[in-house]
Amino acid sequence: xxxxxxxxxxxxxxxxxxxxxxxxxxxxxxxxxxxxxxxxxxxxxxxxxxxxxxxxxxxxxxxxxxxxxxxxxxxxxxxxxxxxxxxxxxxxxxxxxxxxxxxxxxxxxxxxxxxxxxxxxxxxxxxxxxxxxxxxxxxxxxxxxxxxxxxxxxxxxxxxxxxxxxxxxxxxxxxxxxxxxxxxxxxxxxxxxxxxxxxxx
Amino acid sequence: xxxxxxxxxxxxxxxxxxxxxxxxxxxxxxxxxxxxxxxxxxxxxxxxxxxxxxxxxxxxxxxxxxxxxxxxxxxxxxxxxxxxxxxxxxxxxxxxxxxxxxxxxxxxxxxxxxxxxxxxxxxxxxxxxxxxxxxxxxxxxxxxxxxxxxxxxxxxxxxxxxxxxxxxxxxxxxxxxxxxxxxxxxxxxxxxxxxxxxxxx
DNA sequence: GAGGTAACTTACCCTGAGGTCATATCACAG
DNA sequence: CTGTGATATGACCTCAGGGTAAGTTACCTC
Numbered sequence: 001x002x003x004x005x006x007x008x009x010x011x012x013x014x015x016x017x018x019x020x021x022x023x024x025x026x027x028x029x030x031x032x033x034x035x036x037x038x039x040x041x042x043x044x045x046x047x048x049x050x051x052x053x054x055x056x057x058x059x060x061x062x063x064x065x066x067x068x069x070x071x072x073x074x075x076x077x078x079x080x081x082x083x084x085x086x087x088x089x090x091x092x093x094x095x096x097x098x099x100x101x102x103x104x105x106x107x108x109x110x111x112x113x114x115x116x117x118x119x120x121x122x123x124x125x126x127x128x129x130x131x132x133x134x135x136x137x138x139x140x141x142x143x144x145x146x147x148x149x150x151x152x153x154x155x156x157x158x159x160x161x162x163x164x165x166x167x168x169x170x171x172x173x174x175x176x177x178x179x180x181x182x183x184x185x186x187x188x189x190x191x192x193x194x195x196x197x198x199x200x201x
Numbered sequence: 202x203x204x205x206x207x208x209x210x211x212x213x214x215x216x217x218x219x220x221x222x223x224x225x226x227x228x229x230x231x232x233x234x235x236x237x238x239x240x241x242x243x244x245x246x247x248x249x250x251x252x253x254x255x256x257x258x259x260x261x262x263x264x265x266x267x268x269x270x271x272x273x274x275x276x277x278x279x280x281x282x283x284x285x286x287x288x289x290x291x292x293x294x295x296x297x298x299x300x301x302x303x304x305x306x307x308x309x310x311x312x313x314x315x316x317x318x319x320x321x322x323x324x325x326x327x328x329x330x331x332x333x334x335x336x337x338x339x340x341x342x343x344x345x346x347x348x349x350x351x352x353x354x355x356x357x358x359x360x361x362x363x364x365x366x367x368x369x370x371x372x373x374x375x376x377x378x379x380x381x382x383x384x385x386x387x388x389x390x391x392x393x394x395x396x397x398x399x400x401x402x
Numbered sequence: 403g404a405g406g407t408a409a410c411t412t413a414c415c416c417t418g419a420g421g422t423c424a425t426a427t428c429a430c431a432g
Numbered sequence: 433c434t435g436t437g438a439t440a441t442g443a444c445c446t447c448a449g450g451g452t453a454a455g456t457t458a459c460c461t462c
Contacts, residue, residue: 014215015298017449028411030452039450068382097216097298129385130378136360141375143356144349151348155341162337174342177331179383181269182376184330218419229441231422240420 001025001032005046009088010157013043014097044104050089051111057082058118067125069175072145075122076152076171080164083153087160090153094146119145202226202236206247210289211358214244215298245305251290252312258283259319269327270376273346276323277353277372281365284354288361291354295347320346 003025007016018039022029036042061075083089093108093115123141127133156167204226208217219240223230237243262276284290294309294316324342328334357368 012297018451019449029450030412031410033451034410068386069379070386096213126382127375127378130381132374132378134374136363137371137374139360140353140356140371141378144352144375147348147352147355148345150351151345152341154348155344159337159340170338170341173333173335173338174328174345175383177328177333177338177342178270179380180331181327182380183384185269185271219421220419230420231442232440234421235440 001035001042001045004042005050005086005092006088008043008046008095009090009092012091012095012097013099018042040099040102040104043098044107046092047104047107047111050092051107051114053082053086053089054079054093055111055114055118058115062118062121067122068129069126071122071125073168073171073175076149077164077168079149079153080156080167084164087153087157090149091157094150116142116146202233202243202246205243206251206287206293207289209244209247209296210292213292213296213298214300219243241300241303241305244299245308247293248305248308248312251293252308252315254283254287254290255280255294256312256315256319259316263319263322268323269330272323272326274369274372274376277350278365278369280350280354281357281368285365288354288358291350292358295351317343317347 001021004016004021007021007024018032019029021042022032025032032042036045057078058075061071061078064074066074079090093112098108099105119142120138123138123145127138127141152167152171156162162170202222205217205222208222208225219233220230222243223233226233233243237246258279259276262272262279265275267275280291294313299309300306320343321339324339324346328339328342353368353372357363363371
């Protein structure tokens with residue numbers, strides 16, 4: 001049910017009432033239960049649809065052979081294109097208020113694992129090319145990448161007038177600004193990871 | 202109450218029960234209410250402490266005159282140092298399950314506004330130096346920056362053995378890898394925001 | 403039109419969590 | 433020893449929200 005996806009994606013699983021979803025869909029609560037069995041069943045149905053969509057799209061980009069930051073940008077572009085009229089979908093899979101066990105959790109765990117594996121591939125390429133192989137670095141970078149996607153999707157939801165193509169170009173601009181800043185201040189040969197001095201408390 | 206901060210920061214406001222907090226603190230639920238009046242009051246007390254700590258620290262870094270990505274890294278370093286033994290605190294202020302109105306929301310809105318204003322300053326510097334002045338770009342970059350902090354704090358919470366200093370160096374390494382990737386693939390003079398071709402659905 | 407069935411709703415139950423109150427314990431002044 | 437106030441608690445109240453069962457409508461077949 002489309003309206004349930006929007007509700008779960010907007011408010012989170014825990015904050016969404018079955019009665020609200022039913023009302024928004026124009027039917028009664030009991031009918032929802034006759035269709036999906038339980039709130040979790042409804043959630044699982046939404047998740048399966050969302051997860052399949054996203055994982056398939058990310059896998060498609062992974063096959064096209066790009067690497068590093070470029071691959072990240074292309075993945076984002078593909079997701080913007082696919083999710084243009086379903087922007088809430090990304091948050092569905094990254095909902096911390098969803099129960100950690102049960103059948104719906106299995107579904108989301110499966111798709112999340114696929115998406116994370118693909119992100120990991122991309123990060124491994126990126127860091128490997130830069131000479132970093134530390135497993136914890138990879139893990140932190142994957143988490144950060146997913147967080148960046150989270151943020152951009154949130155911002156996109158909050159700015160409905162922005163189209164997919166505009167978002168893609170915006171991301172490219174922002175990355176260019178970051179790199180420009182780093183090359184200008186550090187000189188054109190980065191790679192020496194000089195940490196900033198850590199201030200004391 | 203320290204234990205309440207941990208609970209709210211770990212599970213979120215909505216998923217945290219007053220009875221659980223009281224039990225974890227070794228006192229009764231009624232006593233919590235006699236201290237704080239309500240669940241929101243308890244929340245507000247935690248938020249005020251957390252917000253003051255974070256805003257003060259970020260403001261301190263803002264005054265030291267660094268700019269661009271360097272300022273971001275220094276801010277992160279300062280937060281890692283301050284939050285080393287209270288890693289849950291960041292999530293307190295960024296809790297989507299907290300009620301959007303009420304006295305506690307006022308508190309969090311106030312501190313969030315301060316932190317966001319400082320992030321905005323940093324982003325304005327960064328983008329301004331790179332020649333980007335679009336207001337929406339700034340807004341999206343601020344959101345993304347906060348998302349990066351979210352991610353790193355989450356990862357940190359999940360890796361208790363990692364100290365503040367290690368985190369700071371890790372962040373520096375990851376940024377170096379990103380920049381290295383971009384300069385290697387695009388040549389040493391970036392800034393042209395060539396968007397990746399947007400795939401069709 | 404009678405009967406049966408699928409779709410659907412109303413009205414209800416029940417658990418869990420926020421919140422309250424009468425009571426109990428204790429330190430201490432007189 | 434006894435009265436009093438601060439501190440603290442178990443038992444209770446209330447209500448939102450997930451879940452269910454009985455009843456109602458609509459349609460289809462004979």
